Amino acid sequence: LTQERYPVKRLPFSTPSEADLAAFERIIPGRVVTDTEVLAASNVDWLRTVRGCSRVLLRPRTSEEVAHILRYCHERNLAVNPQGGNTGMVGGSVPVFDEIILSTALMNQVISFHSVSGTLVCQAGCILEELSQYVEARGFVMPLDLGAKGSCHIGGNVATNAGGLRFLRYGSLHGTVLGLEVVLADGTVLNCLSALRKDNTGYDLKQLFIGSEGTLGVITAVSIQCPPKPRAVNVAFLGCPGFAEVLQTFSTCKGLLGEILSAYEFMDAECMWLVRHHLHLTSPVQESPFYVLIETSGSRAEHDAEKLNDFLEQALRSGLVTDGTVATDQMKLKALWALRERISEALSWDGYVYKYDLSLPTDTLYDLVTDLRARLGSQAKHVVGYGHLGDGNLHLNVTSEAFSRSLLDALEPYVYEWTAGHRGSVSAEHGLGFKKKDALHYSKPPAALRLMQQLKALLDPKGILNPYKTLPAQA
Ligand code: FAD
Ligand code: MLT
Ligand code: ZN
Incomplete structure (x- = not known):
């Protein structure tokens, strides 16, 4: 799977042997996993788009055990793939070949x-x-x-x-x-x-x-x-008639809610369709081209409610918002957040997902989605935009029934060039991992890339830690 979609050559690391397994067993007795079912789950990423073929997973409990394992792997020239919850979005959390998976699952104190x-x-x-x-x-x-x-x-x-x-x-x-x-x-x-x-x-x-x-x-x-827990939390879920109104609502909201504003998220109508269709969630507001989720967190419920009401009145009166609902109780709050948080889950039910996570100037942020819809036409099942608008972060996702080389070719490098042309970042928050490492140069100059390679060589001269990830292969 990986080979076909992402051509890459195995580097000359040692192959884990029976003697290596015995050595690991001495370091972490009973926590050297070779069970094929456990390994199958740890070899594939959350999006199910990259898959490695590691035959051993280690579960240390202490830093000393991690140190011992790495000292051994370094000595033996064995490649290691650190793994947490395996929810990463860029294929960084799973092996590419037979790297040893070093899991932090038991380091939970x-x-x-x-x-x-x-x-x-x-x-x-x-x-x-x-x-x-x-x-x-x-x-x-x-x-x-x-x-x-x-x-x-x-x-x-x-x-x-x-x-x-x-x-x-x-x-x-x-x-x-x-x-x-x-x-x-x-x-x-x-x-x-x-x-x-x-x-x-x-x-x-x-x-x-x-x-x-x-x-x-x-x-x-x-x-x-950790910051103190806010005493009052409100969530407003609103429908907006266009992206210009999403932006104006953000400005209004910053002005009127000021210090209590704690989240400003957006999603388009296709995202709403996906969460309704695949997850059977129900929309609490009338159908709209865009939706925004606004959260306030403050220390006095009445004060926050008053501010939020003033804002909502103004937003409705000026037509920035066409419909909306507000929640203060935990159940409803969670239900509203679920509409936004579970988009990635809904997308994964829709088919193969091409995922882009971009930082862009907010005023042109959605143009890329509109542009791509026209560019891809019926080649794509869905082209959707959502994300952390308050941070200038667009999640652009495209789905198709199954992986398609020609669709990928229509997306890349187009999306990266578009982003670089707007002085954006090709990875706002997900990182580069395995899938995006060759796109690094769109957002960083050659001197920065060189320095990154030098730092990697200094800290990991044998290159055993998460090889094939984050940095492009050296020429
Ligand atoms: P993994 O996926 O296991 O690993 C991720 C990377 O970190 C890999 O390269 C791995 O080698 C490395 N790594 C893991 N643990 C260690 C360690 N202890 N030491 C060194 N390296 C390590 N990301 C966002 O930024 N914002 C979001 O809003 C967001 N929402 C998400 C929602 C969903 C439903 C999902 C599935 C993912 C989302 N993500 C989001 C992606 C995000 O990167 C991860 O969820 C999370 O930060 C990764 O943690 P993890 O423990 O699963 O790491
Ligand atoms: C999100 O904000 O929902 C996450 O970053 C996950 C995603 O982009 O799908
Ligand atoms: Zn995100």
Whole structure:
């Protein structure tokens, strides 16, 4: 599958032998997995578009065990694929050939939580949703949230520098991650697990690993700043007559909701069709060309409700919005969020998905979707646009019954050139992984690419960590 769609040659790493398995068994007794069913699931990505053929998966519990495993693999020249919840969107989380899968699934312990500062220190394999529940019980929230929360690991989130649904409010993991513990390719443990808000002692090394997609080191523990849990949360789900109104609603909303605005998401009518058709969700508002989901988070319910009502009145009066509904109770809030969060799931039921995750200037962001619909015509089943509009992030997705080479050729490099032409980014939040690594040059100059290659060579001279990912193959 992988070979046909993505031609790539195996690099001269060693092939895991019986003696290697025995050595791993000594390091992590009973946690060396060779069961074909478990491996089948770990060899294929969430989108089911890339598949490797690894024959061994390791489940360490501690950083020391990870260090021991990597020291051994480095010595033996064995390639390693770090894996968290395997929800990545760019084929970075699964092997390309027979790389050893190093799973963080059993590294799921909270190490400490400080109830005044809100600093959480935990192992990399903690599931995001479980961490959310843990900190919410203590009056805080995780600074990030995404549709994959039920399976993704915090280590995977940091490794991909995941953006998600709270980015507008709490910003990037580059700001909220306070420290990391990372095991380097040769087994060296780099303990930068600081819990300090301010620390300007030398280069900020942790930043290198945030978004490095398992190519520079294995993240084993994370220290992260959690904000206080907002006392009042409101969600408004609105219908807009056009994309110009989606943009104007955003401006109005920033002006009128100000500091309580915590999410501004959008989806088009085709997305709504997909979630209704494939997931049987019902739309709470009249059919519209576009929908926006606005969330407010504040500390006083009456104050927030008053602000939200003022905003809604103005938006309806001026025709920016044609219909809408508001939720404050948990059940309805979740149901409204599901319409937006579950689009990727609905798409995966629709057929083969060509997924693009772009940063673009907001005023031209949707032009690409319209443009592609005309360009692709009946070649595509659906061409949809949704995303984190408040962050200038468009998720452009195209579906077809099955993988089609000619459709892919119509999409690439067209989408990347269009994006580069608008000075956008070819990966806003999903990373490059295996599928997008050759598109890096559309968004970064040659000098930046060279420096990235040099950093990779410095930190992983044998190239054993997540080979074939993130950086284009060297000429
Ligand atoms: P995996 O998929 O297992 O791995 C992802 C990458 O990180 C791989 O390259 C892997 O090698 C590396 N990696 C994993 N763990 C480690 C580690 N401990 N050390 C070093 N490298 C590691 N992303 C967004 O940014 N925003 C969203 O809103 C969003 N929504 C999503 C919704 C759904 C339904 C799904 C399926 C995915 C979504 N994603 C989103 C994609 C996103 O990248 C992941 O969900 C998440 O951050 C990956 O975490 P994971 O534990 O599943 O990592
Ligand atoms: C989202 O925002 O829903 C995610 O990034 C997943 C996707 O793009 O499909
Ligand atoms: Zn997203």
